[in-house]
Amino acid sequence: MLSKRIIPCLDIKDGRTVKGVNFVGLRDAGDPVDLAELYSKEGADELVFLDITATHEKRKTLLELVTRVAERINIPFTVGGGISEIDDAYALLKAGADKISINSAAVKRPELINELNAHFGAQFVVVAIDAKKTEDGWKVFLRGGRDRTELDLFEWAKEVEERGAGEILFTSMNHDGTKAGFANEELARLSESLNIPIIASGGAGTMEHFKDTFIEGKSDAALAASIFHFKEISIPDLKGYLKEEKIPIRL
């Protein structure tokens, strides 16, 4: 049976992990490759690297980092941040990324999804959607929730699928940072109306939240950052718990 995936997300700035935490056993807590290797050894199913530098001068640093990750890590990883054209994606592919994640570039120019699909296949293309519940329903937001668009979450997700994304990473801005659980109602609606995998993001605080998003939210994967970075939940404990709760999981 296909396992549900646990995905730690690492924020990268100038080639270093943001929110450096003192992990035992790491040579350098700010080196994303060390942290990635630790997560991979602990049983993470995939990794996401989100580059928040995203200025053109620093792209080379990111590419070097991606190569170092690809050399050392034996599980799949996604790279997001600052990708707005085919050449950006191609450079990341060549550096060793398994998938890329696009967000605002897809909103600004949806054809980019079609183009990425045609060049690299659906399996390479993750579209990240940040959305917030407003008086007018669930709207897509850009720039970490700062810019509102008039796109409806569910309509945009459908379009993203039709244009050829292989996966959707949905972050609820209402849940992100609350540690009160994922947006399971919306996740379930996405999962039932689409035929591509959905990654839940935003709201993880306890191990039960993961179980809930896999059952109630029908999510295929769950992403979290701070609870792993600050060691509030360890991946082995989480996976052991989910296994006991009869969630299909890789140990």
Place this chain on the structure above:
Amino acid sequence: MKIVLIDYGAGNVQSVKYALNRLGIEPSLTKDHDEIKSADKVIFPGVGSAKAAMEQLKASGLDALIPTLTQPVLGICVGMQLMCKHSEEGDVQCLGIIDSEVKKFKPGLKIPHMGWNNISNLKSPLFQGLPTEHQVYFVHSYYVPVNEYTIATTDYSNDFSAAIKKDNFYAVQFHAEKSGDIGEQILKKFLAL
């Protein structure tokens, strides 16, 4: 031991190269016919669409060469699908080494089949000595049905071929190069054939 990775412009050659590097092996990345023929082992990767990959193979004459190879060959993902006779993906004739169709997963399933899944009914030295828990990483929208050449199966609504073998041709649908320690063990077994 000379290991060749066929580099024909379709995909994840780099990931496979890094996986081999982690095993202490420096493969040669090439589409040169003589170099491929003289290798001890040949790895034939692939991502993207079967049709585009076949076009790339034809452009360098590799479509004629690969079926004539006599050393152990390992197809990975689309590499495995290309070893078959025909793919529904772009309705394309493939290499015809294995007498099988490549089919699209039926509607109603999430496609791609993406993530970690079990392999069962293991029938090859490739899988000898694996621990009881052995999940591997898949990303694919088309599959090879179970047939007489199947040496491992995976369940995604129905069983499909997770791996096939005919004579010196081995192939895995999953990404052994991205399947953690289990994947590395399987690659090692192939290299030890």
